[in-house]
Amino acid sequence: MSITLNEICFRTLHQHEPWTLATYEQADGYQALKRILANKTPSQEIVEQLKVSSLRGRGGAGFPTGLKWSFISPSTPAPKYVVCNADEGEPGTFKDRDILRFNPHQLIEGMIIACYVVGATDAYIYIRGEFYEPIARVAAALEEAKAAGYLGENILGSGVTCRIHFHVGAGAYICGEETALLESLEGKQGKPRFKPPFPANFGLYGRPTTINNVETFASVPVILMKGGNWFLDLGKPNNGGYKVFSVSGHVNKPGNYEIPLGTPFSELLELAGGVWKGRKLKAVIPGGSSAPVIPGHMMMDLTMDYDCIAKAGSMLGSGAVIVMDDSTCMVKVLARNAEFYHDESCGQCTPCREGTGWVARVADRIEHGEGTERDLALMTQVAMAMVGRTICVLADSIALPVVSFMKYYREEFEYHVKHKRCP
Amino acid sequence: MIEVEIDGKKFQVEPGKMIIEVADQIDSGIGEIPRFCYHKKLSIAANCRMCLVDVEKSGKPLPACATPVTDGMIVRTRSQKAREAQKAVMEFLLINHPLDCPICDQGGECELQDVAMGYGQDISRYNEGKRSVKDKNLGSLVATEMTRCIHCTRCVRFGDEIAGMQELGTIGRGESTEIGTCVERSLVSELSGNIIDLCPVGALTSKPFRFSARAWEMEQAPSIAPHDCVGSNLNLHTLRQKVMRVVPRENESINETWLSDRDRFSYEALSSDERLLQPMIKENDEWLVTDWPTALTLVAEKLGKIAQEQGANKIGALLSPSSTIEEIYLSQKMLRKLGSNNIDHRLQQIDFSAQDSMPFYPGLPMSLEDIETQNTLFLVGSHINHEQPIAGYRVRKAALLGCSVFVLNPADYTFRFPVQDKCIVKPSAMPNVLAEVIKVLLEKGIEEPVAGLRELVNAVQPSEFAHTLAAALLTEGKKTIILGAIAQNHSHAGHIKQLADALAKMTHGHVAFLTAGANSAGAWIAGGIPHRGANKKNLTHPGMNTQQMLEARLSAYLLLNVEPGLDCANPLLANQAMSTAEFVVSISPYFCHKVASYSDVLLPSVPFSETAGTFVNAEGKWQSFKGAVQPQGEARPAWKIIRVLANLLELPEFDYQSCDEVYGELMQKVAENKADSHFSLSIPSYLPQTIVGIERLTEWPIYRADSLVRRAPSLQETVINDSPVARMSLDLANRLQLSADCHVIVKQGEGEAILPVELSDTIPDNTVYIPAGFGLTAELAAPFGAISIERSDS
DSSP: OOOOOOSSTTTTTTSSSTTSHHHHHHTTTTHHHHHHHHHTOOHHHHHHHHHHHTOBOTTTTOOBHHHHHHSSOTTSOSOOEEEEEEOOOSTTOOHHHHHHHHOHHHHHHHHHHHHHHHTOSEEEEEEOTTOHHHHHHHHHHHHHHHHTTSSBSSGGGSSOOBEEEEEEOOSOGGGGSHHHHHHHHTTSOOOOOOSSSOTTTSOGGGSOEEEEEHHHHHHHHHHHHHOHHHHHHHSBTTBOSEEEEEEEESBSSOEEEEEETTEEHHHHHHHTTSBGGGOOEEEEEBTBTTSOOEEHHHHTTOEESHHHHHHTTSOOTTOEEEEEETTOOHHHHHHHHHHHHHHHOOSOSHHHHHHHHHHHHHHHHHHTTOOOHHHHHHHHHHHHHHTTOSSSSHHHHHHHHHHHHHHHHHHHHHHHHHHSSOO | OEEEEETTEEEEEOTTOBHHHHHHSTTOOOOOOOOSSOOTTSOOOOOSOTTEEEETTOSSOEETTTOBOOTTEEEESSSHHHHHHHHHHHHHHHHTSOOOGGGOTTTTSOHHHHHHHHHOOSSOOOOSOOOOOOOOOOOSSEEEOGGGOOOOOHHHHIIIIIISSOOOEEESOGGGOEEEOSSSOOOOOTTTTHHHHHOSSTTEEETTTTTSOOGGGOEEEEEEOSSSTTOOEEEEEEETTEEEEEEEOOBTTTTBTOOOHHHHHGGGGGGOTTBOOSOEEEETTEEEEOOHHHHHHHHHHHHHHHHHHHOGGGEEEEEOTTSOHHHHHHHHHHHHHHTOOOEEOOTTOOOOTTGGGOOSSOSOSSOHHHHTTOSEEEEESOOHHHHSHHHHHHHHHHHHTTOEEEEEESSOOOOSSOOSEEEEOOGGGHHHHHHHHHHHHHHTTOOOSSTTHHHHHTTOOOOHHHHHHHHHHHSSSOEEEEEOHHHHHSTTHHHHHHHHHHHHHHTTOEEEEOOSTTTHHHHHHHTOBTTEEGGGEEOSSOOOOHHHHHHTTOSEEEEESOOHHHHSSOHHHHHHHHHHOSEEEEEESBOOHHHHHHOSEEEEBOOGGGSOEEEEOTTOOEEEEOOSSOOOTTOBOHHHHHHHHHHHTTOSSOOOOSHHHHHHHHHHHHHHSOOOOOOOOOOOSSOOOOOSSOEEEOOOOTTSSSTTGGGOHHHHTSTTSOOSOEEEOHHHHHHTTOOTTOEEEEEETTEEEEEEEEEOTTSOTTEEEOOSSSTGGGGSOOSSEEOEEEEEOO
């Protein structure tokens, strides 16, 4: 095992009470910010470093962060905002929770730098409602940062103002979609907005807004301290740096593993202690429940980075790796997944409102041995009828998995229809 | 301009337009792109996904309603990719929608049904149980069948964006999404009926119309709304000589695509049981049905005799301000040829002091659309959202575009637009507030437009409001002072008009009048006023105004669609005058027991739906309409009744064969003698004192405004329809030791009424709001002035 773990977001994990300001400062915390403020580093230089680093959005879409930050500049008329998406709700994902718990200051530093880059004075953290411990940690960290002069007016005597507010969500999965999050933050129903316009033009309260995931913000201070090239070289081209993978399911040591992008899946599986109970690997969902499933044998040949997983027909998403052993009923997995998306559809777009429930019912029927041959085709057709026809991608998030499950495990579905039970 | 190609056709269009707007242009030649959530007057929701089209270089199909065109864009609305997407959405829309069109009220005029014909499949693949949704009770106007809802949210957006009040919203999420009021309640917007038109399916339908006719069996006839000075354009839908319902007729410069609830639902009164269908004469206090010749001969004889024996000036005519211009013109022509100038349509007014210097007709010195371009609007004595709902919507549009709206009112009305600053004072203090603003302007060095103004306002103490308003009126831009019903009906209406005029002159603004009824402007033009003949003709001996006619106790009164106790400013006086008159003839579509009690002859006329006629709206637009159905029973159009009456009176020049001839004669006069639109009011000689003690405030509630709307049951049942109450502030009630559950005896001159107390924080201190238009309050006198109040023990 030659992988060095925890270089970026979890770099202080081994320390005593890593969430405190004291610990963070000992680990060169807030140094990047101090340097920027002292040197009055032009925003452009920071954006350039991020571009070099090839940091891509860690929330799931993988959009290049440097490019995103270049959309709004200090000369863009105020008000404008920076928003952190800490509404981590994708089934299988739990990386942000641990960043919020163990390294909240690095997130805060990243957000202050983002404010500096775009020239915003106010930023928001929209945090998932069920995150009791992380909420307390972030609240405490914000207080500490404020007391230490990192937040508020005229931070560190630089003349720069940066306030970070935080808002606790109420449990809707869809509020993790950035525009639904913005709506919710504004006090409206959490329903995704039609795009364009994108948040960079029309974001929070209709103003230019930079919105990023927790892990993305938290990666920034380290990149700026050690340089974009250093970060890029940790991973592979176009897939720079480290990424936290939340490994769950049938493994011996489920948990968060921060490893270089491009690491072979087999090594990640080994880190997680391998498939439990000595069973064989059957399937992997590599990027959270909305990512198409990949059969185990194919997965063993892949590396954990955006491009490789995409090439295999799935997506790296938020890095939630759900491992399934050979005792898993794939029909049941899909039925459970479908029910989740049925439950979480916001209901505004027709295909999703009507289609997710339809898919879920057909899947449930098949799983319970009540499905027919016709249902197999119907489920795929209904799923495909939703794809690309809605405002956000929630419908795609179940439709594409349906297609992948039917592609790789069709015989299991047929078996359920014929024999009314699992193989 | 950029070039975009849709279905092989090239268009030069403004950038920023959506694909659907380009395709919707008349003559585009593009077949309709199917849509549900999109509506040209509402914001874009892009949620129904029905309008997905195939855009070259885009992987996904894009919604035509929310995709702006770009230069060189190539769009295909019917390619395989587009059709597949459209059909898929159609299937999703139908899976949970009941497929029972034959029993749905929307059947035959349902957008979902229409689009399903083009994009749906014969057989449903959906075998699960369908969703059912509990119906909501939205009040007496809008019926619901929420299981049919397809969640397009047009009704929700209408409330937020057009009506200016968030009444409906989406509750629940995903499949459980429902449209509702959140907390069970009725709709209170005065524009609520528009959601019936907006709803593409049978979820929101008209409650009064429900299941009474099918869209395809009705005929459509264009007409004009008969209630307010906006003159909304509408279509009457008729079946077998009965008006079944009313829908808006699009006219961008007047009502756009909207209609007020009053204009939409008052049609119920057209087939009211109270319709008077035969001429009747009273003999020995008994009403006898008779024929037209008998009745008209009797009236002619009586009027002729009174004119001959007592003088024609013993005869007076009161006209409804919603009479057609032809009816008014013929009425005044008959009266004047008979020798009397006693004619008036200003039933709700009591102060006529400034009438001689009034313009040709009181109205808007601009178009309705121009309201939206004003920079400052000052509403004086106006409950605009209730008085002229569509004009209120125009003010809302102005306010949303940045116009500062100021308000001076005797009650703190809820408006559907943001108000910059307001001054709520008791009615008698209103002229004083205008004087305060003038004083501030004078102090700021503005010249007095008329000598003596400075002296007049010298003693007033300008309030904070006066300073704010004065500053706003002095900024650049267009400004208009709108005088509403309360200003015009005020006991010092003359003062208010004169001071408003001075204020406008000092700030280079305009004064606008929003008058009562559908045709006040027409009445001024046609001579339905005592001091001017048709087309502003000068008179050597001006006649009596409404108030004078009632005070003078004339010998004979001609009532044209007037119910004096409900329509006149001083109902007590009106009823007394009628009761003591020798002869009263009432021409009306309705039998009213009170009117019958003092009338001698009842002549059945027809409402607007059964006659040709013309209304002139506040902006001076002459809008003619034809009868949509035959007159009911023996009833006849009032212009014909008056023409025959004039013939029987042997008056010359009454040979009209059609309504058009009457119109033509008046039009010619107006054209020949181009009326002087200039007007200038003098300044008052004194400032009226504010009444010390309790005074009355009166409004004709939105659904009590005329004889038609008073007979529309569904409107009477609405929450916003007032009831006869004595509404006052808690402070006043406390001082008088009254509570919300008690009744009070209200005394005004000789008048007395017992009314329930209602507490409201919208009424200023020492003021009691008592609505007009009710039998109970018809026992009282003038709409304004001192009253006394005591607890009633009964």
